Amino acid sequence: MGSAVTQMKIYSWNVNGIRAVHKKGLFHSFLEAHEPDILCLQETKAERGQIEIELPNYREYWNSAAKKGYSGTAIFSKGEPLSILKGFPPEFAQRYTFADELRRDSAEEGRLITAEFPNYYIVTVYTPNAKDDLSRLALRHKHWDPAFLAYCKQLELTKPVIFCGDLNVAHTELDLANPKPNRGKKGFTDQERAGFQAFLEAGFVDTFRMFTQGNGHYSWWSNFANSRARNVGWRIDYFLVSGLLRGSVTGAQIHPAVLGSDHCPVSITLKALP
Numbered sequence: 001m002g003s004a005v006t007q008m009k010i011y012s013w014n015v016n017g018i019r020a021v022h023k024k025g026l027f028h029s030f031l032e033a034h035e036p037d038i039l040c041l042q043e044t045k046a047e048r049g050q051i052e053i054e055l056p057n058y059r060e061y062w063n064s065a066a067k068k069g070y071s072g073t074a075i076f077s078k079g080e081p082l083s084i085l086k087g088f089p090p091e092f093a094q095r096y097t098f099a100d101e102l103r104r105d106s107a108e109e110g111r112l113i114t115a116e117f118p119n120y121y122i123v124t125v126y127t128p129n130a131k132d133d134l135s136r137l138a139l140r141h142k143h144w145d146p147a148f149l150a151y152c153k154q155l156e157l158t159k160p161v162i163f164c165g166d167l168n169v170a171h172t173e174l175d176l177a178n179p180k181p182n183r184g185k186k187g188f189t190d191q192e193r194a195g196f197q198a199f200l201e202a203g204f205v206d207t208f209r210m211f212t213q214g215n216g217h218y219s220w221w222s223n224f225a226n227s228r229a230r231n232v233g234w235r236i237d238y239f240l241v242s243g244l245l246r247g248s249v250t251g252a253q254i255h256p257a258v259l260g261s262d263h264c265p266v267s268i269t270l271k272a273l274p
Contacts, residue, residue: 013042063086072109145196146198167238205249206239235254
């Protein structure tokens with residue numbers, strides 16, 4: 001990012017439809033208040049041409065789903081990446097099955113985008129939801145989570161990785177307000193939690209837990225029963241970094257005051273990487 005920058009702010013936000021957030025006037029106000037150097041979005045539910053956002057300070061990179069108005073990721077960056085990769089590399093399609101029993105192909109849902117910078121990769125991901133009936137749990141446990149970890153480890157062979165996004169899992173009982181009744185339900189199954197644990201065992205660091213312990217820190221709230229106002233939520237949006245970058249991370253935050261989606265943004269601050 002250029003040696004003049006001493007601190008760099010990277011944000012991640014599942015906007016649950018960028019057109020809706022923009023229409024409410026909340027997208028520009030968020031950018032003005034927080035001024036991220038890089039902004040990673042999930043669940044954009046749009047293609048680039050479908051929304052008129054004037055962002056003169058940012059370069060935009062979109063990976064939209066084949067199905068209109070569904071899923072999708074994007075990276076907005078003040079600096080120009082060396083390269084952009086949308087989705088998994090082709091060889092991963094041969095090693096992992098991304099289609100579930102309904103033949104919905106999660107590899108065609110715009111769930112992954114990678115930006116390469118001189119000293120790191122930044123990857124944003126919108127992990128498939130296991131579904132209320134757990135119909136996508138096997139896809140997730142046997143294919144998506146292992147493929148995503150293998151991909152991040154492959155990138156790491158070249159340079160350190162920062163990955164962020166809606167991982168659709170609460171890692172521990174401290175990451176959701178009501179762990180007992182939700183045990184075994186989507187987002188809090190043993191399989192999904194093991195998928196997250198595998199990232200940590202591979203050396204990736206959950207940045208928020210470097211600075212903040214305990215419960216009550218959530219990034220998603222149900223739209224029912226006034227859950228957000230009562231802070232009955234889940235922490236399912238994360239920033240993880242390669243162990244090599246641990247010393248560069250100077251802060252990690254959740255921003256529940258930012259409205260517009262059922263998720264709020266999460267962020268990290270980094271020392272400018274040499």
